Amino acid sequence: MTAAGDLDRARIGELYAGELERFRQARPRSAAIAARARAHMPNGVPMVWMAFHADQLVYIDHGQGPGFTDVDGFGYVDFNASDMAMFCGHAHPAIVAAVQAQAARSTQFLLPTLASVEVAEELARRYPVPQWQFTLSATQANTEAIRLARAVTGREVIVLFQGHYHGHFEEGLVDLAGGQARPLERGLSKGVTGRVRIAQFNDADTLRRALEPGDVALVLTEPAMTNNLHMLLPEPGWHAALRDLTRQYGTLLAFDETHTHVVGPGGATGTWQLAPDMVTIGKAVAGGLPMGAYGVTAELGGQLDVARHVATGGTLFGNPLSAAAAKAALTGVLTPGAYQHTTGLGGELADGIEQAIRSAGLPWTVIRFGPRSGQWYGPRPRTGAEAQALTDGQFTDLMRLWLANRGIWDALPGAGPTVPVPAARADVTRYVSAYAELLAALR
Secondary structure, three states: OOOOOOOOHHHHHHHHHHHHHHHHHOOHHHHHHHHHHOOOOHHHOOOHHHHOOOOOOOOEEEEEEOEEEEOOOOEEEEOOOOOOOOOOOEOOHHHHHHHHHHHOOOOOOOOOOHHHHHHHHHHHHHOOOOEEEEEOOHHHHHHHHHHHHHHHHOOOEEEEEOOOOOOOOOHHHEEEEOOEEEEOOOOOOOOHHHHEEEEOOOOHHHHHHHHOOOOEEEEEEOOOEOHHHOOEOOOOOHHHHHHHHHHHOOOEEEEEOOOHHHHOOOHHHHHOOOOOOEEEEOHHHHOOOOOEEEEEOHHHHHHOOHHHOOOOOOOOOOOHHHHHHHHHHHHHHOOHHHHHHHHHHHHHHHHHHHHHHHHOOOOOEEOOEOOEOOEEOOOOOOOHHHHHOOOOHHHHHHHHHHHHOOOEEOOOOOOOOEOOOOOOHHHHHHHHHHHHHHHHHOO
């Protein structure tokens, strides 16, 4: 797929080659470490995702506030917020202090601590689900939510929306390809596509058709779709239809707030006054330490009674270190004032991106979602299918590399920039300036 606006593809290729050479020449230590790392780590990284969209790996030395510094001494403002995990910022003093204090008291008991109670209370205050359980990631929280839904409903199928991303569990790696639900990656069980049905966000008719067989345990969605689609916002009436249809067909509804919770203390669920049966969350909820959580209604919480044997849990779930970090993040960092600050700067970021797009004469549309922004490479899409048709891998790769060479990290091609809590107006100005220079360079 390519962006609207007749971009000069040869010029994009020329700019990319120049930026890549500049990036490589300036980072000899990263190159040396990459060569060493490949002897014992596939692709030279501890997790293969780190090598995606990386013609030249960069290794990081430390982070502080809104950004981090690589081993060659280059600093970056982290507008990717480490894929939302570091929305609180890097090495936030409140989180560092909480982690240090708890580590000195031990990092694991396989028994509860007071901090876990306090985190559950705070999450219940923010979201309309009173009962909470903890995992080590949002992926695992979504896995647990699916298992609970299957246990309660006696059904097998889950419904996801095209263009979704909810983690690296089996069902979450199924999406539409060529009009059929297919595994997106190798290594999944052969029967996984029979357990997943794909509908279109903002399209009640496709959702109804997916629910009509009466075998759907759970609809899992973000309140606004993110990740692979840049950002797909709900149309007026969509959430009412989503809730009405799931209730009509006896299907549970879960909102994944892992990316969308950055818009306010209660995430998009609270901002839009939604009423899910479950909420899942991860990443920044513990300031970037491994932690996920899922909240459920009181009725569903009763189903998690130990005697009912729902297949949930893990040895390190609910550990005291993650709980201490989450308490610090939720009470000391992710405050109403912090959301007001990042939303304000997010609006300024969107204004700057919009002005740059207009100055370049491109028929693109700016994204506005609290501290998050970016652009659709064309008119605002309605469904996941429309959003995927507006992706442009070649230009997005150039933009990511261009920004990195100018001290801005915006690494994930589908996410769009997010203003982290410690960021200042000068950081936004830096992003907008580099973005505008790129669009001007294309002409």
